[in-house]
Amino acid sequence: MKIVIVGCGKIGATILSNLTSEGHNIVAIDSDAEVITELTNVYDVMGICGNGADSDILDEAGVGSAELFIAVSNSDELNMLSCFLARKMGAKHTIARVRNPEYNDKSLRFMKENLELSMAINPELLAAKELFNILKFPSAVKIEKFSRGNLEMIEFRLGSDSALDGMTLIDLRKNHRAKVLVCYVRRGDEVFIPNGTFILKSGDLIGLTAKSTELQKFFKSLGVYKKQAKNVMILGGGKVSLYLSEMLLEAGSSVKIIEKNKEVCNTLSEALPKAVVLNGDGAEHELLLEEGLESLDAFVSLTGMDEENILLSIFASNQKVPKTIAKVDRDELVNLAERLGLDCVVSAKRMTANVLLSYARALENSLGSNVETLYKLADGKAEALEFNVKPDSKVIGIPLKELAIKKGILIAGIIRDRKTVIPSGDDVIKAHDNVVVIAADQGLRDLDGILR
């Protein structure tokens, strides 16, 4: 599939690297010649240096024959304009990054329709939503939602004294009456798609699906249940914190925002009258302690510096804050943060890449069973995919235990008429179901691809 990407900054480069590894033909456009040189040296893509809203440049990039056009440059206006041009020149689908809050209200729909955008993507909003989900259920390290929230996949880490240490998955089902399904286990750098005899160890990062009521029961029985965060402190006053604060305030939580820049503080306090906006340096421990760090439910560090976020989150968790989350955009630092004991890390960049990747996968296969949602799990070593089952699929009507499923693949959930089924061997897949599949080390494009 031919894909044109305009703007190769942090987000653009991540998307580009993900999409190239999927084997797409990619043309990258950026106004910075150095960026283009570097990218074409590392990836097998064609680079064009120029303005992404210049029709000559777009023509040179062959936009007319492109299936997907993605504009993720720094400027919203440029993105929208180049998407508009690309669409008029014949690109089949266009996606623009639009992150200015002023464009992200009701006007967004009007713009999308009139510019014929297939999707407007707002990385900061995506990140804020993810953060909000985690804060609602702080026992988890990560929550992925499928089928508009009908099914949730929770990732959490087994503590050093976990009751599950040394337990096989069969015993887990017997001992805890809660119906949960362990989908994947990450131990060190390895990822396992476990079967019944798999033995859990403390320190494992496990992903599981369950109905939300069952989940609460399960975590309570383990004794690690944490209530929804009601008292949250946010460091940094960027766009993510603005969106997150709005959501938290709406849900009735109390929010404190610490921001260095006076002017940003002013705009924040205008936009969020209910929040407590503090002007100060979040790196000063005095300030944090003065503002009641110990009494917090959650501490979220969202400054522009990855390193600062990591260090302050570690400081906060040492001060016995029950839940700390850091925004870390650089992949190298994510692993480092994990090694330092910081589990919960979000990145707007990676979320955006996930969304675009699933969009590209779905486009590629518009006939078979579509990919509806895609999440990269465990450092990209595994994927969780949601498929809509078409009536002619080969997996329909056969009990799961009789399906010849490939190694490293697990069916994590079935959503039928908005009801979630956590599957066991006797369940069957029906037409029009939504099926969530976990796959290690492979790029699934079609539901039938799970069969041997």
Add this chain to the structure above:
Amino acid sequence: MNKKIVFYTVGRILQIEGILLLLPTVVSLIYREKTALHLFLSALIAATVGAILMFLNRKGDRKIFAREGFASVALSWIMMSAIGALPFYLSGAIPSYTSAFFETVSGFTTTGASILPDITVLSHGLLFWRSFTHWVGGMGVLVFIMAIFPSESGRSVHIMRAEMPGPIVGKLVPKVRETAKILYLIYIAMTVIMTVLLMFGKMSLFDSLLHAFGTAGTGGFGMRPDSVGGYSPYCQWVITVFMLLCGINFNLYYLIIIGRFRSAVKSSELWCYLAIVAASIIAVVINITATLGNVYDSLSATIRHSAFQVVSVMTTTGFSTVDFNLWPEFSKTLLLVLMFIGGCAGSTAGGLKVSRLILMVKTVRRDLKRLIHPRSVNTVKFEGKTVENETVESLGSYFMIYAVVFFVMLMVVSFDRFNLTTTFSAVVACFNNVGPGLGGVGPLGNFSEFSVHSKWFLSLGMLLGRLEIFPILLTLSPSTWAKK
């Protein structure tokens, strides 16, 4: 330096060479010649050495960075020539290995300089192999490999850059592999069309094929002592046109195929190239008629011979229809200058390349302007795009190193006590991958009289010229091989 991937690539190239050597073997069998045995033996050796190299280096990561790209290309070309020389040596057609190596390097680098005093000693199989090396070397073997095998690393663009001639190597389509495929398809199509056209001119299939190989790769190994002089004027014109076509950037053909005719025609390099050719032909025609009178019977014959020789030399092919050693001094000098210029970037031609020349002229103009207006800010533009300062700078160092290498070779070869014309033009002809020079190495002469050390040095010169100096030079430097 990741030595494993370098040797692995070399191994793969040798295996491909083994397969390619089977073609002349078949030809030899058809003509019932004894050389079939020698060719087959060489194929076997190439495949075995290749397999051993690949087996020894099968493990390890497959990352290719710039230096691995350079080294893979340089070593592949050297090894390929070393083994490609075996058929000539084993069959006894060329008794000295040095000479056989020279002949093969001359083939792969599309030079066309021969050490054979009498070409008729070669069997059909060997003749085929000799011309086939032109075809293989013209577009590049590693580019060929890229077209066949899925790339294991996104960085394989480094290999393409090292092997494709020209200051800036651009891709036609996003993927290196697809780009390589397209280039080869265009190349094959041109070869086939030319073969058919030559056969219309009553040339035999074998002769047509060999001349098409020599022309498409802009090589210039002939099959007769008088090169193409003995063929009909029609055939000579066909060869002239195709030599001209093969000296044009192949990217332009792709643009035409996908219907972007206008952007292809806009290429300033193309127009500059055609202008130089046209002006040179006119100059030579006038010069010959004025000095020698009606030496070629008619004006049309004079034009034909002038056009043929000018195009042949400019595209660094090296075929000839007449002995231009007999031409007046001005025409000979003009040809010598054309040898330096060469064809367009991204073509199969050698030389400095027209685009480099244009860039150089523009840079000089910019610097002159700066002398007059010291505060002026100027950028160099080429094909409608601003050329980065880095490219301009590297251009300067390319000219410098080109001159240094050239003069070193000149000194070395001058030990052979030929006259200055012969020595100078021999080095020019080899370094720019032209083939024939002036004086003793003119169209009717050959390189057999040169000493052993000169032959080795000229072989190296041909490789340096074909790969545009840096890959070979960097591979010879110890710091490239140092551990990281």
